[in-house]
Amino acid sequence: MRNLDSALLALLILASVSLAAIAQEDINATEIIERMENLMRSDSAYTEMTMDIVTPDWRRSLEMRSWDDRAGKRSLIHILNPARDRDTTFLRIDYQLWMYLPRAERVIKIPPSMMLQSWMGSDFTNDDLVRESSLINDYTHELVGIEEIEGLPSYVLNLYPKEGAPVTWGRIEAAISVDPFVPVRQRYYNRRGELDKEMIMSDIRDVGGRQIPVTWTMRTTDKQGHATVMHIERIDFNVDIPERIFSQQYLRNPR
Amino acid sequence: MRIFMAIAWRNVMRNKKRSFITAFAIAVGLTALIFMWSLFDGVYPMMIENMTSVFMGHIEISDPRYVEKPILDNAIVDGGPILEALAANPDVESYSPRLTTFGLVSFGENSQGAAIIGIDPELDRNLGLIDDFVQEGGTFFEGDDRYGIVIGATLAKNVDAGLGDEVLLVTSNRFNNLAYLGPLPIVGIVKSTVPEFDASTVFVDRLTLAREIFVDTSVVYTNPDAEVTDIAGVLTSVAVRVKDQHKLEQVRDDLQQLMPPNARVRTWSEIAPWFKQALDIDVVFGYIVLAIVLIIVVAGILNTVLMSVMERTREFGIMRALGTKGWQIFTTVSLESVFLGLLGLVIGSVCGIGLTLIFGQIGLDLYGSFDESMMGQFYILDSVLYPTLALDHFIITCVLIMVAVVLVSIYPARKASKMEPVAAIKALG
Amino acid sequence: MLLKVENVEKVFSTDHIEFKALHGITTEVGKGEFVVIAGPSGSGKTTLLNIIGTLDNPTEGRVFLDDRDISDLSESQKAELRLRSLGFIFQAYNLINVLSAAENVEYVLQLQGIAKADRRNRALELLKAVGLEGLEDRRPNQLSGGQQQRVAVARALASEPEMVLADEPTANLDQATGRELMQLMLDLNRDKGITFIISSHDEMVIEHARRLLRLLDGRIIADVRPE
Numbered sequence: 001m002r003n004l005d006s007a008l009l010a011l012l013i014l015a016s017v018s019l020a021a022i023a024q025e026d027i028n029a030t031e032i033i034e035r036m037e038n039l040m041r042s043d044s045a046y047t048e049m050t051m052d053i054v055t056p057d058w059r060r061s062l063e064m065r066s067w068d069d070r071a072g073k074r075s076l077i078h079i080l081n082p083a084r085d086r087d088t089t090f091l092r093i094d095y096q097l098w099m100y101l102p103r104a105e106r107v108i109k110i111p112p113s114m115m116l117q118s119w120m121g122s123d124f125t126n127d128d129l130v131r132e133s134s135l136i137n138d139y140t141h142e143l144v145g146i147e148e149i150e151g152l153p154s155y156v157l158n159l160y161p162k163e164g165a166p167v168t169w170g171r172i173e174a175a176i177s178v179d180p181f182v183p184v185r186q187r188y189y190n191r192r193g194e195l196d197k198e199m200i201m202s203d204i205r206d207v208g209g210r211q212i213p214v215t216w217t218m219r220t221t222d223k224q225g226h227a228t229v230m231h232i233e234r235i236d237f238n239v240d241i242p243e244r245i246f247s248q249q250y251l252r253n254p255r
Numbered sequence: 256m257r258i259f260m261a262i263a264w265r266n267v268m269r270n271k272k273r274s275f276i277t278a279f280a281i282a283v284g285l286t287a288l289i290f291m292w293s294l295f296d297g298v299y300p301m302m303i304e305n306m307t308s309v310f311m312g313h314i315e316i317s318d319p320r321y322v323e324k325p326i327l328d329n330a331i332v333d334g335g336p337i338l339e340a341l342a343a344n345p346d347v348e349s350y351s352p353r354l355t356t357f358g359l360v361s362f363g364e365n366s367q368g369a370a371i372i373g374i375d376p377e378l379d380r381n382l383g384l385i386d387d388f389v390q391e392g393g394t395f396f397e398g399d400d401r402y403g404i405v406i407g408a409t410l411a412k413n414v415d416a417g418l419g420d421e422v423l424l425v426t427s428n429r430f431n432n433l434a435y436l437g438p439l440p441i442v443g444i445v446k447s448t449v450p451e452f453d454a455s456t457v458f459v460d461r462l463t464l465a466r467e468i469f470v471d472t473s474v475v476y477t478n479p480d481a482e483v484t485d486i487a488g489v490l491t492s493v494a495v496r497v498k499d500q501h502k503l504e505q506v507r508d509d510l511q512q513l514m515p516p517n518a519r520v521r522t523w524s525e526i527a528p529w530f531k532q533a534l535d536i537d538v539v540f541g542y543i544v545l546a547i548v549l550i551i552v553v554a555g556i557l558n559t560v561l562m563s564v565m566e567r568t569r570e571f572g573i574m575r576a577l578g579t580k581g582w583q584i585f586t587t588v589s590l591e592s593v594f595l596g597l598l599g600l601v602i603g604s605v606c607g608i609g610l611t612l613i614f615g616q617i618g619l620d621l622y623g624s625f626d627e628s629m630m631g632q633f634y635i636l637d638s639v640l641y642p643t644l645a646l647d648h649f650i651i652t653c654v655l656i657m658v659a660v661v662l663v664s665i666y667p668a669r670k671a672s673k674m675e676p677v678a679a680i681k682a683l684g
Numbered sequence: 685m686l687l688k689v690e691n692v693e694k695v696f697s698t699d700h701i702e703f704k705a706l707h708g709i710t711t712e713v714g715k716g717e718f719v720v721i722a723g724p725s726g727s728g729k730t731t732l733l734n735i736i737g738t739l740d741n742p743t744e745g746r747v748f749l750d751d752r753d754i755s756d757l758s759e760s761q762k763a764e765l766r767l768r769s770l771g772f773i774f775q776a777y778n779l780i781n782v783l784s785a786a787e788n789v790e791y792v793l794q795l796q797g798i799a800k801a802d803r804r805n806r807a808l809e810l811l812k813a814v815g816l817e818g819l820e821d822r823r824p825n826q827l828s829g830g831q832q833q834r835v836a837v838a839r840a841l842a843s844e845p846e847m848v849l850a851d852e853p854t855a856n857l858d859q860a861t862g863r864e865l866m867q868l869m870l871d872l873n874r875d876k877g878i879t880f881i882i883s884s885h886d887e888m889v890i891e892h893a894r895r896l897l898r899l900l901d902g903r904i905i906a907d908v909r910p911e
Contacts (some may be wrong), residue, residue, distance in 0.1 A: 057481035058430065058474045082473040088433065101435050106423050108361045113368045114425075121432035258787075258794045265782035569777055576739055576774075577792055577839075578767025580760060676739045 029143035032155055033135050036176050036183055040212060042237040043071045049232045053122050056225035062120060067241050074246040075129070078254040085120070091251045095130050100251045107251060123197065123218045123228040131166075138165035139172065150184045150200060152177040169196075180204060182213050195221050208235040259583060263590035266563060267598070274595060277559040281599025281656065282606060284548035288652050289607025290614075291544060293642035295537060297615070301640075302534070303500075303523075311523050312351075312382060312494035314507055319519040321491055327356055327429045327468065331517060335488035340513040341495060346506045348498045349381040352490040354461045356468060358426025360406070365414040369407075371424055371436075373461030376401055382496055385445060385458070392418055393443030402460055403442030407453035411444050418444060424459065428468040436467055465489040545652065552596070552656055553663045560592050561667045568674060575676040585672035592664030596657055604653065611644045686846060686879060687713040687736065692745035694731050694902075705731045706902040709745070713881060713895075715846070718873045720893035721883040728902040729883040730851055736881065737770055737849045738762040750846070767795050771840030773850035778836035779824040785811060785831075786820040789839045796843060810838040814868060830861035837868060841878065850882040854889055866892045 044067075051062045063081040068074075077090040087102040097110040115127040133139075139159035147156050154175040161167040170191035177184045182204055188197040197220050201213035214232040244250055267274045316337060321329035331337070334352060341350040354373035359366050376396035380386050386395035390408065394400045404422060416422055421438035428434035436459060447453055469483045476482050483489060497506050503522050511520040524531035564571075571584055618639040694706040705728045713719055721729045734740040735747060738754055747754050749769065757765065766772075779788045789807035798806075811820050814834040824832055833853060840848045850869070854862035870892060873880050882889060890896060898906035 055430075057478040058476045060430065060432070060471075060473045060475070062473075084471065084473045085433070099433075101423070101425070101433075104423055104435055104438055106361070106438060108359070108366060108423065108425060109364070111359065111366050111368075114359060117427060118431045121427070121430055258791065261787075262780065262782055269782055567781075570780060573772075573774065573778060574780065575763070576737070576766060576772045578763050578765075578770075578795055580763050583795075677734050 029141040029157055030136070032143070032157060032176060033139075033141050033159070033174070035181065036174070037134075037136055039181065039210060040183065041070060044069050044237075044239055044241050045208075046234075046236040046239050046241070047232060048234040049230055051120075051122060052229040052231075053120075054225075054227045054229065055223075060121065067245050069241055069246065072246075076245055076250065076254070077129075079120070087254060088120075089251050089254045090129065091246065091248070092130050093246060097126060097130055098248070098251060100254070105252075107248065123220050123223070123226065133165060133167045135159060135172070135174070138162055138167050146178065147175070149175040149177070150202065152184055154178060154184055180211055182211065184213070197221065203231075207232060208237045210237065256586075259587045260590055263587050264594055266567075266587075266591050267594045270563070273559055273562075274598070277555045277595055278598035278602060280555045281552050281596065282601075282603035284551050285600060285603025285652065285656060286607040286610065288545060288548055289604070289644075289649055290610050290642065291541060292648040292652065293607075293611040293615070293644050294619070294640060295541060296645035296648065297641045297643035299534060299537075311526060313497045313500065313503055314495040314510070314520060314522055315492050315526055316495065316510070316514065316518050316520050317492035318517050320517075322519065322521075325355070325491070327427075327491075330354070330429075330489060330491045332469070332483045333485065333488050333515070334490045334493070334518075335485050336515060337493060337518055338488075340510065341493065344506075344510065344513075346497055346499065346502060346509065348496040349378070349383065350493055350495045351375060351379040351382045352461065352493045353379075354464055354468075354489055355491045356426055356464075358424055360410060360414055360457055361423040361425055362414040362416040362420060365416075366425075367410060367413050369410055369455050369457050371426055371464065372456060372458050373464030374458055375461050379458075382494060385447070388445045388447040389443040390446050393441075395443050396458075396460070400442035402463060403440045404437075405443035405445055405458040406441050407456045408444050408446040409450065409454035410457060411441065413454070416441060418442070422457075424457065426468065428471055430471045430474055432471055432473070434467050434471075436463065461490070462487060545655070549655065549659045552599070552659050556592050556595055556660050557663050557666065559595060560588060560664055561670075563591065564588055564667045564671045567671075571671050571674050572676045575674065581672040584674075585668045588668035588671045589661065589664045592660050592668070593657070596660030600653055600656060604649075608644060608649075611642050614640075614642050615644065686715045686717075686750060687881075688748040688751075689732075689736065690746045690748070692732070692735060692742040692747060694728070694735065694740070695743045704902060706735075706742070709902075709904060711897065711904060711907065713847075713879065715879055716873070716877045717879050717881075718870065718892075718894040719879075719881045719897060720890055720895070721881065721897045721899060722885060722890050722893070723883075723899035724885055726901075727899040729885075729899050731902075732899065733849055733851050733881065733883045737772060738766055767792060768843055769846045771843070771845040771848040773833065773836045773840050773848065773853045775852040776829070776832075776856045778839075779832055781824055784821045784823055785816060785827065785835045785838075788824070788835055789842050792839060792842045806842065807838070810841055811835070813841075813872075814838045828861075829857050830865065833857060833861075833865055834868065837865070837872075841872065845878070847879040847881060850880065852884050852886075853882060854884065854886050859888065862886070862888055 046065070046067050048065045051064065053060045053062070061082070062079055062085065064077055064079045066075060066077040073094050075092045079085045079088040087100070089100040091098045091100075097115075098107055099110055100107050110126055115130075116125050118124070119126050119129060139161055142158045142160070144156045144158055146153055148154070149156070154177045157174045157176070159172040159174055161169065168190075169188050170193060171189040173187040173189070174183065175185040176182065183201050185201065186199045187195055190196045197218060200217045201215070202217070203213055203215040204211055205214045207214055216230045216232075218228045218230075220226060318329050318331050321331075338350070338352060341347050351374060356371050357368065358371050360369045380395055385405075389395045389405065393405070395405055396403070404424070406416070406422070411417065414422070418441055421440050423435060423437040424439070425433070425435045439459065445453065445456070465486045469486060469489050495510075497503055507520050507522050514520060574584060618641050620639050689709055689711050692706055692709045693704065696703045696705055709732060721732060723729045731740065735742050738757070741755060749765070754762065754765065780791065783791060786804065786807045789810055790803045793803040793806060808820055811817060814837050816831060816834050816838070819827065819831060824835070827835065836853075840850075848869075854865055857865065866889060869880055869882070872878050884890065893910060895909045896906065897904055
């Protein structure tokens with residue numbers, strides 16, 4: 001009887017703390033998202049990273065660097081390795097995407113028909129590169145509660161697309177670890193409510209002055225045994241990016 | 256007997272207008288039938304030839320999973336033995352392995368999605384299909400052109416490229432990675448009878464394509480079996496032409512016996528069953544027309560001969576009184592029907608055969624009746640049709656008509672033969 | 685006796701009515717006779733003629749031709765009999781329209797299987813005998829009524845019958861032509877001994893009778909030889 005009483009009491013305390021926490025944070029589901037975005041993004045950034053593509057039968061590894069001008073909706077991705085793909089470069093301006101094919105010495109603009117194809121063989125699509133949606137502005141946010149995700153107690157939020165938002169997902173479930181405050185998992189559900197993709201963020205490091213996860217693993221539900229793993233080597237947040245980067249000339253000659 | 260033939264014939268001639276109208280009705284029906292069969296007989300082989308010749312061949316071999324989902328994962332990577340089996344088979348006239356994938360054709364600012372088909376130029380030329388459609392000035396990978404590309408005319412137009420222009424082919428390889436060929440010069444432009452084909456196809460050397468999409472130096476294999484060892488054995492389908500189309504099913508079965516488990520052999524009618532059905536429907540249609548014509552014949556003869564018999568009731572009575580036997584009267588009336596039928600048959604045959612021969616020479620030009628887009632649906636038809644006289648259909652039709660004539664004449668002939676002399680004589684005055 | 689009629693009765697019945705056309709007719713006709721069966725319409729003379737000619741069957745009684753009971757014969761046998769032993773002349777529309785005069789005469793000979801040359805000669809002979817020389821190849825619609833009847837006579841004689849039956853042969857002819865026809869028949873009867881049985885209600889025909897059977901309401905009321 002006494003043990004039961006203690007247990008009940010402990011439960012009550014935990015619940016009220018959680019409730020208090022939630023109550024304190026409930027109206028701040030949006031704040032959580034905002035805070036996360038502010039952590040992970042900046043108006044401009046220079047990134048160096050590797051991307052491992054894993055399948056049951058084989059795997060590949062890419063090294064690349066990119067400049068991202070979020071405010072100006074421009075970005076450039078330059079593949080450094082391996083040799084086969086070296087100097088393949090992508091330039092995005094607004095909703096348009098160009099690709100430089102070094103062996104052919106040609107630039108092609110990626111037509112709508114190609115947009116949903118895999119980007120460089122990864123679990124990402126070309127479309128993902130030009131996607132403009134903002135987790136903050138294009139979604140409504142709902143805090144579900146706190147759960148243990150990937151070993152860390154995390155805020156679990158449901159993000160629902162707003163009316164008219166340029167978004168393909170039916171719902172995103174975002175899990176952000178409470179302490180340290182970093183995203184740990186995002187699950188992407190299609191409009192039928194089925195889980196389509198899942199991204200796990202791990203390996204929290206100090207990069208560019210921030211504590212962020214540097215390993216991002218993307219898995220697609222349909223493709224068992226496949227995964228795309230990104231390792232961030234370096235990020236410079238809020239850098240000045242020279243104008244010449246986002247140009248056709250640089251696209252053709254990215255060095 | 257001769258007197259009855261004379262009586263029958265003269266009776267037919269007695270009422271020229273009525274007899275000729277009946278004979279004419281039969282003739283019109285027969286003419287229509289002859290012409291229709293001739294059209295079918297001239298057109299069917301053409302339709303089948305077009306259908307199979309533009310791309311497919313008589314038989315196609317591919318992985319059944321590829322049939323369901325035409326992705327590179329379902330390609331055949333060990334096709335060497337298949338090609339050997341085909342080379343050794345005496346019923347096979349020619350064959351051509353293809354490696355088909357989908358990608359982008361890019362020229363300057365323009366790009367368009369297309370099927371990129373890798374072929375072996377010599378083998379595909381042997382197949383004698385697409386190379387027939389290469390337009391003036393181009394070649395189908397002859398000589399130095401071997402490593403260029405051959406493109407559908409509409410596709411070339413859409414990207415604004417012509418002979419000699421260098422074009423980029425962009426696709427995904429087997430590892431889903433970016434892959435591209437080129438820029439490669441256009442060495443030939445194809446204009447077939449199939450608009451969809453011309454708008455979405457580009458040909459390139461198969462081995463070159465296979466090396467680009469089945470080999471990726473950036474890949475590390477965790478499963479050694481996944482690596483392709485014989486690049487020449489990589490294909491998505493093999494198009495086959497047989498020597499004798501009548502043995503088609505048998506050759507298919509023979510080949511299937513020799514195939515590895517991942518290869519399925521199909522005839523063109525299995526690949527495009529809707530096409531076979533369309534042909535079959537036409538045949539059914541033909542028989543319906545035949546039935547209608549026979550009904551016209553039957554009605555016409557019955558009407559005319561019955562009327563004639565009714566008019567001559569008294570005459571039959573007198574003939575009976577004179578000692579003519581019942582069967583002799585029967586014969587006379589039957590002969591009248593036969594003569595009418597023959598008259599119709601002769602006129603109809605002359606007109607029908609004549610029409611067929613004339614159009615067989617000059618061709619029936621449908622171009623005016625169908626516009627280009629509709630022709631796309633019917634891509635199996637050339638715009639000019641050449642009817643061919645099929646003797647067997649002609650003879651069968653004539654025989655059927657005569658049989659109908661004879662059968663239908665039984666009724667009035669019996670009626671005439673059964674007339675009581677007295678009643679008959681009393682019938683008129 | 686060439687012809688014997690014994691107690692022949694003929695009843696015509698429809699769904700509602702029975703009509704007795706002949707009551708117990710008994711008579712005999714010898715070879716070479718020239719008989720006229722006279723009587724008003726409905727007296728049964730055509731019926732009697734038809735029965736004698738095997739074109740109809742008596743309801744009761746029997747008919748003997750050359751001592752042979754014709755009532756027993758099958759249709760086929762009757763046809764054969766008609767072909768070889770009897771000749772018919774009807775009131776009108778005697779001829780087959782699509783055949784010429786000569787061909788009409790030849791018809792009965794063809795039925796008997798006689799060779800072409802013989803047929804043709806005989807036909808021409810007969811047509812000459814009835815006074816139609818030169819008109820052999822004319823079709824019936826190219827001949828007058830009287831000429832058509834003459835052709836009928838020629839045809840009736842073609843198979844050298846034992847008996848010629850004529851039913852109202854003059855009915856469609858004018859007096860003068862009728863007379864000519866009667867005279868022709870009498871001449872043939874006299875010269876060639878052909879038996880004639882003629883039915884008629886025409887006084888002119890009756891005048892020519894060598895034997896007269898009068899019929900009234902299906903009964904023989906008189907049997908005379910007006911000499």
